[in-house]
Amino acid sequence: xxxxxxLIQGSLLGGxxxxxxxxxxxxxxxxxxxxxxxxxxxxLSGYVALVVxxxxxxxxxxxxAIVVPVMFALGYVLQRGLLNQTLSGGLLPPLLxxxxxxxxxxxxxxxxxxxxxxxxxxxxxxTASLHLPGGIDVGVYPLLVFAxxxxxxxxxxxxxxxxxxxxxxxxxxxxxxxxxxxxxDNRKLYALALGIAMIFTAIAGVLFGIRTIFDPAAxxxxxxxxxxxxxxxGLGSMWGTLIGGMVLGIAQSVGAALDPTWQxxxxxxxxxxxLILRPNGLxxxxxx
Amino acid sequence: xxxxxxxxxxxxxxADSAPxxxxxxxxxxxxxxxxxxxxxxxxxxxxxxxxxxxxxxxAEMAYYVALAQLWNLxxxxxxxxxxxxxxxxxxxxxxLFYLTGVWNVNVYLALLLAGPFAGLMSIPVSFxxxxxxxxxxxxxxxxxxxxxxxxxxxxxxxxxxxxxxxTVPILQEISPDRDVRGTMLYLMTLxxxxxxxxxxxxxxxxRHGLALTAIRDSEPASASLGVNTFRTKFIIYVATAxxxxxxxxxxxxxxxxxxxEAGFSINDWTVVVIFMVVxxxxxTLEGPFxxxxxxxxxxxxLADYGTYYLILLGLLAIAIMLKAPMGIWGWVIHRYDLQLFxxxxxxxxxxxxxxxxx
Amino acid sequence: xxxxRTHNLSAFYxxxxxxxxxxxxxxxxxxxxxxxxxxxxxxxxxxxxxGALATAPETVLLDGEPIGxxxxxxxxxxxxxxxxxxxxxxxxxxxxxNLLLGTHSNRAGPWNLRRVYELFPRxxxxxxxxxxxxxxxxxQMAAVGRALMSNPRLLLCDELSLGLAPxxxxxxxxxLGAITAEGTTVVLVEQDINRALDASTRFYCLQEGRLALSAxxxxxxxxxxxxxxxxx
Numbered sequence: 001x002x003x004x005x006x007l008i009q010g011s012l013l014g015g016x017x018x019x020x021x022x023x024x025x026x027x028x029x030x031x032x033x034x035x036x037x038x039x040x041x042x043x044l045s046g047y048v049a050l051v052v053x054x055x056x057x058x059x060x061x062x063x064x065a066i067v068v069p070v071m072f073a074l075g076y077v078l079q080r081g082l083l084n085q086t087l088s089g090g091l092l093p094p095l096l097x098x099x100x101x102x103x104x105x106x107x108x109x110x111x112x113x114x115x116x117x118x119x120x121x122x123x124x125x126x127t128a129s130l131h132l133p134g135g136i137d138v139g140v141y142p143l144l145v146f147a148x149x150x151x152x153x154x155x156x157x158x159x160x161x162x163x164x165x166x167x168x169x170x171x172x173x174x175x176x177x178x179x180x181x182x183x184x185d186n187r188k189l190y191a192l193a194l195g196i197a198m199i200f201t202a203i204a205g206v207l208f209g210i211r212t213i214f215d216p217a218a219x220x221x222x223x224x225x226x227x228x229x230x231x232x233x234g235l236g237s238m239w240g241t242l243i244g245g246m247v248l249g250i251a252q253s254v255g256a257a258l259d260p261t262w263q264x265x266x267x268x269x270x271x272x273x274x275l276i277l278r279p280n281g282l283x284x285x286x287x288x
Numbered sequence: 289x290x291x292x293x294x295x296x297x298x299x300x301x302x303a304d305s306a307p308x309x310x311x312x313x314x315x316x317x318x319x320x321x322x323x324x325x326x327x328x329x330x331x332x333x334x335x336x337x338x339x340x341x342x343x344x345x346x347a348e349m350a351y352y353v354a355l356a357q358l359w360n361l362x363x364x365x366x367x368x369x370x371x372x373x374x375x376x377x378x379x380x381x382x383x384l385f386y387l388t389g390v391w392n393v394n395v396y397l398a399l400l401l402a403g404p405f406a407g408l409m410s411i412p413v414s415f416x417x418x419x420x421x422x423x424x425x426x427x428x429x430x431x432x433x434x435x436x437x438x439x440x441x442x443x444x445x446x447x448x449x450x451x452x453x454x455t456v457p458i459l460q461e462i463s464p465d466r467d468v469r470g471t472m473l474y475l476m477t478l479x480x481x482x483x484x485x486x487x488x489x490x491x492x493x494x495r496h497g498l499a500l501t502a503i504r505d506s507e508p509a510s511a512s513l514g515v516n517t518f519r520t521k522f523i524i525y526v527a528t529a530x531x532x533x534x535x536x537x538x539x540x541x542x543x544x545x546x547x548x549e550a551g552f553s554i555n556d557w558t559v560v561v562i563f564m565v566v567x568x569x570x571x572t573l574e575g576p577f578x579x580x581x582x583x584x585x586x587x588x589x590l591a592d593y594g595t596y597y598l599i600l601l602g603l604l605a606i607a608i609m610l611k612a613p614m615g616i617w618g619w620v621i622h623r624y625d626l627q628l629f630x631x632x633x634x635x636x637x638x639x640x641x642x643x644x645x646x
Numbered sequence: 647x648x649x650x651r652t653h654n655l656s657a658f659y660x661x662x663x664x665x666x667x668x669x670x671x672x673x674x675x676x677x678x679x680x681x682x683x684x685x686x687x688x689x690x691x692x693x694x695x696x697g698a699l700a701t702a703p704e705t706v707l708l709d710g711e712p713i714g715x716x717x718x719x720x721x722x723x724x725x726x727x728x729x730x731x732x733x734x735x736x737x738x739x740x741x742x743x744n745l746l747l748g749t750h751s752n753r754a755g756p757w758n759l760r761r762v763y764e765l766f767p768r769x770x771x772x773x774x775x776x777x778x779x780x781x782x783x784x785x786q787m788a789a790v791g792r793a794l795m796s797n798p799r800l801l802l803c804d805e806l807s808l809g810l811a812p813x814x815x816x817x818x819x820x821x822l823g824a825i826t827a828e829g830t831t832v833v834l835v836e837q838d839i840n841r842a843l844d845a846s847t848r849f850y851c852l853q854e855g856r857l858a859l860s861a862x863x864x865x866x867x868x869x870x871x872x873x874x875x876x877x878x
Contacts, residue, residue: 034423036371085610091369091422096566096609099371100602103559107595107602167743168750174736181696181730183722183751183796220554224434227427265438268431272416275428279419 002257005136010253012138014246015146016211019204020226021233021241022152023197029236030173030193031079031087036098039223040105041198045071045205046214047109050118060120060210068202075198080191087190102219109216117213126210145207149245152200153238159196160238169193173236221264228271234281243282247274320628331478335471343474347542349584350481351535355557356564356576357488358528358535363562364571365492365500366524369422372429374558375413375436376406376529378551380536382440385452385546390445395461399476399537406533410526418521430554437552451547459544473542480538484531489573489629491527496520560598563605569615573629578616648710649674649831650695650726650800655705655714657687657694664690666855672800677822677832679842679863682852683875688835689731691852692802695833696728697721708800722751727798731805731835733789735777741788742773748795755797756828762791765821783814790818790825800831807838819845839875853877 020042027033035041048070052063078101086093128140160166171179172189180186208214208222225248233244248267255266274281334343355373362368380402387398417428441449463469491497499520536557540546550556560583568579583601590597612619650672657665665687672678682688693699695706697718706714708724716724727748735744745762763770766787772780777788786806793801807815815838822845826832836842843849843863851859851874858874861867 034427036427082606082610089613092363092566092570093609093613095369095423095426096562097606099559099562100606100609103555103563103602104599107598111594111596111599164746164750167739167747170738170743171736171747174738175734177698178730178734178736179747180718181698181722181728182747182792183719183727184747185717185719220430221434224427224431227424228431231424261442265435265442268435268438271431272435275419276416 004134006253006257007250008136008138009142010250011246012142012146012249013253014229014242014244014249015142015149016204016208016245017225017229017248018149018242018245019145019152019200019207020222021229021245022149022156022204022238023201024223024226025230025236025238025241026156026197026200027194028230030169031083031176031190033083033087033094033194034098036095036223037102037105037219038098038201038226039221040102040219041071041074041201042205042208042222042226043214043216043219044105044109045202046118046120046209047113048202049120049206049209050113053120060122060206064203064206067206068199071198071202071205072195075201076191076195079194080187083194084187084190106216106219113216115215115217117215118209119213120206120209122210141211145211148203148207149242152203153242156200156238165189165192225267228267231281232271232274234284237281237283240281240283247282317628324628328482332475335474340467340470343470344542345584345588347474347477349580350477351539352561352564352583353576353580354481354484354535355532355561356568356580357485357573358531359558359561360565360570360573360576361488361491361524362528364565364575365497366521368521368525369426370417370429370525371426371554371558371562372417372431372433373528373532373561374552374554374556375429375433376410376532377536377539377557378433378436378440378546378548379406379409380533381540381546381551382446382452383533384537384541385454386446388458389452389455395458395541399534399541402537403530403534406536407526407530410529413529414522414525418518418525433552433554437548440551441548447547449548451545451550454541454544473538477538477542480534484535487527487531491524492573496523500524555598560601563601565615566605567601567608567615569617569619569621572615572617572621575615575617582616647674648672649708650833651707651710652691652695653705653707655691655694655701657690657699657701659690659699664855665694668852668855668857670850670857670860672831672833675826675829675831676848677826677834677846679834679836679846679849680852681836681839681842681849681875682858683877684837685854686852687855688852689804690855692728692804692833692835695721696726696802719751722796722798723753725753725797725799726802727751727793727796727800728802729786729789729793729804729806731808733782733785735780735785735788735792737776737778739777740774741769741777741780744777744788745769745773745791745795748792751796753797757794757797759795762794765794765824766791782810783818786810786814786818787821790821794825794830798830800833801825802833802835804835805837806834807836807841815841839871851875 020039023041024035024038027035027038045067049060049063049067052058052066053060056063082097083094086097125144126141129137130140130143131137160169168179168184168189171182172184172186176186229244229248230241231244232247233240233242247270251270252263252267256263258266331346334346355377359370359373362370362373383402383405384395384398387393387401388395393401413432417425417432420428440446446452459469462472492500536551540551543550564579564583565576566579567582568577569575582604586597586600590600608615614622648671652668652670655665655668656663668687668691670678670680670691680688680691690699694701697713697716697720701714703712703715706712708726713721713724736747739747742759745759763773768784769787769791772784777785780788790803790806806818810818819841822832834842834846846863848862849860850857851871853874854877858877859870861870
């Protein structure tokens with residue numbers, strides 16, 4: 001029963017990792033952009049929510065009404081004004097430029113907010129829990145986060161496979177040059193893609209900031225967790241990313257059950273093991 | 289140095305009859321060699337005329353240049369864009385503290401062992417990360433470094449989360465006198481930096497250098513021409529890790545304390561190093577020097593304004609990547625056709641330059 | 647009236663010059679063939695017209711307006727569509743999704759899904775399949791259909807016959823008649839000279855990036871074509 005509990009808690013933990021990963025997976029899938037600043041955008045979303053909640057008295061969930069459009073706009077503008085210029089020059093330019101953005105965000109937050117920890121307060125829901133038979137307690141909040149992750153991925157699947165924009169995203173991902181010859185404005189589409197990716201990044205940032213403290217330097221580890229979920233799941237597969245997040249969460253829970261200090265390490269080790277055994281992840285789709 | 293070859297260059301109509309020769313040194317590089325010798329002499333003699341503050345700063349510049357040269361070798365020549373080199377800085381540092389503190393190994397011997405140890409550790413690491421391509425290789429190396437950092441924070445004999453300090457007896461092995469010790473550390477760092485530079489330089493002038501450039505330009509093509517890309521990359525990766533470990537040992541010998549965060553810091557040991565290389569000029573031997581000078585200058589001039597210098601560094605790196613991707617030195621080469629450390633072989637038409645410009 | 651005109655058009659791949667001062671003109675409602683040996687610059691010419699290669703504004707004119715500087719998606723919106731060499735269907739899209747992609751340019755006109763399926767009934771049966779699971783001929787039909795979905799005034803076809811069986815080629819070329827009947831002007835690039843000449847009213851022959859010959863397809867001098875084609 002203890003292991004069932006670990007499995008459940010780990011799977012739920014995977015929900016937030018899947019949310020971390022969606023934006024990264026999207027920008028890689030559509031424009032082959034590996035966004036090193038992704039984790040910092042998650043943290044930045046938390047800070048935007050912090051400012052909004054303090055300035056308006058809104059609770060963190062409601063603040064999403066402001067945080068999401070702000071991050072969408074930031075994503076759109078960054079891709080249009082900056083990142084589009086990096087996409088034709090090989091591996092280094094996008095990597096370097098997003099590295100630069102990462103450092104700018106981290107140090108900008110450090111200068112603006114100091115190195116202190118922050119948290120978003122959502123009240124009773126944070127600690128509420130459901131009692132399942134067999135003495136297993138499931139937190140309402142992790143359950144909610146998991147549900148949001150599932151809903152987010154389902155809506156992205158809908159976007160990709162049931163709408164014209166999604167069709168264009170997939171076409172551009174297959175062959176950007178031909179898509180342009182068919183009348184698609186790749187640069188605009190890429191900007192839209194990063195904008196949409198940022199919507200999920202914003203949700204991830206706020207949900208994560210409610211349960212966990214964050215500081216200006218909290219971004220890189222989120223990037224790594226997101227990256228691990230994407231690779232474990234297999235590039236280009238959104239449901240795979242959810243599974244990847246769950247595998248990561250379960251590995252961490254198992255590690256934490258053995259010794260609390262082993263939590264993060266166990267996740268990394270599971271990632272490296274999968275990398276060696278199945279280099280293309282569990283459900284590969286996109287060819288690099 | 290210049291091998292003279294007279295003859296035709298096939299396929300170049302302008303050169304059909306003009307004699308050409310292959311040259312490896314240029315006039316500028318000879319003038320520069322003299323200048324470099326003067327600067328080097330000044331640096332070596334610094335302990336006898338400069339103060340400890342200068343020695344510290346220049347030692348820092350020396351290890352940053354070495355780190356930048358190594359990253360440039362990895363990314364700029366071998367196409368291995370690693371963002372996990374801090375793994376080997378930390379390993380080298382921890383190895384030094386562990387061997388001296390726990391096993392009472394002589395500090396010089398421990399330092400010499402730190403490099404090979406990091407190189408050894410990089411072999412199993414390469415098995416995992418070499419499965420990843422491009423940007424995913426980059427983040428994979430970062431994960432490995434995180435794993436090392438987390439292990440270090442779990443292992444009690446390594447001081448767990450709080451790390452280790454060097455004890456006074458260990459330092460006294462270098463010299464009981466504080467000033468002499470400072471001088472020794474300074475000279476050791478300078479020597480190490482020159483050693484690393486010499487390795488990178490000789491490697492690039494060797495046949496491996498050509499193989500590396502070929503791999504970077506087109507891996508499939510060079511593989512089909514018989515360049516063993518995996519072996520060449522593997523050798524470079526391991527050699528770079530070993531040198532980085534040695535530098536790590538020296539860095540923390542001067543810092544006197546190591547912790548998982550400090551030892552495996554991506555920002556300190558990789559990010560700023562990458563920015564140096566990019567700003568200075570990736571794929572050139574001169575670039576890392578220039579980039580390091582830019583970094584140190586920004587940091588020293590903006591020392592009173594918190595971490596704004598890092599923001600500025602990030603902005604500068606972005607601007608250069610977009611507007612002048614070959615970096616400051618790449619721009620200079622393009623503009624003035626200069627090369628201070630000749631690694632390539634240049635075909636030169638002996639007829640006047642304008643013949644080729646016509 | 648002249649629909650498309652190139653004037654002293656040159657194009658480069660990096661330092662390599664692929665086209666040298668090409669002047670061609672395509673009149674409304676005609677079908678023009680561009681022929682030439684491998685590497686003569688045929689595909690480059692189409693790519694330059696479609697905006698996939700950077701050219702000076704005034705070197706490509708549509709209705710007398712300069713379009714040389716425009717991007718490919720802008721040019722599709724102006725009514726020039728391309729059937730690229732090798733079909734280039736999107737592998738993760740179904741046949742129907744590939745066709746629908748042609749509608750992103752938002753141009754009104756005679757062509758829609760129903761009309762394309764009437765033209766290529768086989769595609770209707772296969773519409774749900776991944777595009778890359780089709781045979782070469784079916785893929786070529788899908789590629790033509792995708793271009794038609796943007797309702798082009800000018801259709802650029804690059805090597806329609808490449809890698810296809812003669813009977814399949816015949817089918818596809820028969821459909822060209824239905825396309826031109828809707829008032830679409832066609833430019834064909836072909837290595838199969840006879841096929842191209844049969845289907846067109848005029849031809850241009852390129853040789854090593856230069857225009858070597860231009861003539862109507864009826865009553866031209868075969869010897870002159872041979873000379874222009876092979877550079878003799």
